[in-house]
Amino acid sequence: xxxxxxxxxxxxxxxxxxxxxxxxxxxxxxxxxxxxxxxxxxxxxxxxxxxxxxxxxxxxxxxxxxxxxxxxxxxxxxxxxxxxxxxxxxxxxxxxxxxxxxxxxxxxxxxxxxxx
Amino acid sequence: xxxxxxxxxxxxxxxxxxxxxxxxxxxxxxxxxxxxxxxxxxxxxxxxxxxxxxxxxxxxxxxxxxxxxxxxxxxxxxxxxxxxxxxxxxxxxxxxxxxxxxxxxxxxxxx
Numbered sequence: 001x002x003x004x005x006x007x008x009x010x011x012x013x014x015x016x017x018x019x020x021x022x023x024x025x026x027x028x029x030x031x032x033x034x035x036x037x038x039x040x041x042x043x044x045x046x047x048x049x050x051x052x053x054x055x056x057x058x059x060x061x062x063x064x065x066x067x068x069x070x071x072x073x074x075x076x077x078x079x080x081x082x083x084x085x086x087x088x089x090x091x092x093x094x095x096x097x098x099x100x101x102x103x104x105x106x107x108x109x110x111x112x113x114x115x116x
Numbered sequence: 117x118x119x120x121x122x123x124x125x126x127x128x129x130x131x132x133x134x135x136x137x138x139x140x141x142x143x144x145x146x147x148x149x150x151x152x153x154x155x156x157x158x159x160x161x162x163x164x165x166x167x168x169x170x171x172x173x174x175x176x177x178x179x180x181x182x183x184x185x186x187x188x189x190x191x192x193x194x195x196x197x198x199x200x201x202x203x204x205x206x207x208x209x210x211x212x213x214x215x216x217x218x219x220x221x222x223x224x225x226x227x
Contacts, residue, residue, distance in 0.1 A: 031212075031213075040219075041220070042204050042206075042217030042218055042219050042220050045214035045215065045216070048214060058214075091158060091159070093159075095212075103147075104149050105149075107151075107158045107159040107161075109158045
């Protein structure tokens with residue numbers, strides 16, 4: 001049973017560097033979501049895709065953030081010129097087509113980013 | 117702006133007793149989710165509530181949804197140590213898109 005996978009699991013970087021995270025959703029899921037979670041808080045929505053189309057972006061997603069899902073399968077989230085405030089857990093989730101089985105979002109293990 | 121308010125934010129439970137976590141949300145929806153998160157781990161789906169009056173139970177946990185009151189509750193019956201975790205409710209709007217999470221309830225179960 002393959003769930004949502006994310007890579008890397010941990011990333012330590014220096015302020016100003018660029019980082020890229022990858023998410024592989026559950027294979028038959030057409031929707032893919034990115035969230036950010038800081039310590040003691042609930043996850044905050046960043047963006048989501050239906051197949052390769054990016055349907056919604058949060059105001060939290062500044063110009064330094066970009067996400068892609070080029071072939072409607074895996075997705076990448078890139079942060080340029082990282083800042084200390086970007087330190088957080090970045091969670092990816094996927095869900096199936098509406099009305100096909102369970103509709104909830106299944107979360108990956110997350111990528112923990114630390115910006116020094 | 118959509119808001120999801122959970123309370124309490126922290127709950128110290130005694131083993132064997134019953135407790136309730138409340139989740140209020142600010143707009144019309146009939147889709148409410150409950151997740152569990154262990155420290156340093158990702159989120160595990162517990163319940164999906166898709167209609168007014170929905171009630172679901174799994175073991176010692178039972179979740180319900182009242183869309184008219186915009187309230188969901190998570191009942192814990194006869195708490196045990198294994199239930200120690202942070203519990204999140206999340207609301208989903210009509211587009212079946214993003215989830216709006218509450219702040220979470222940190223549950224600690226002690227003997």
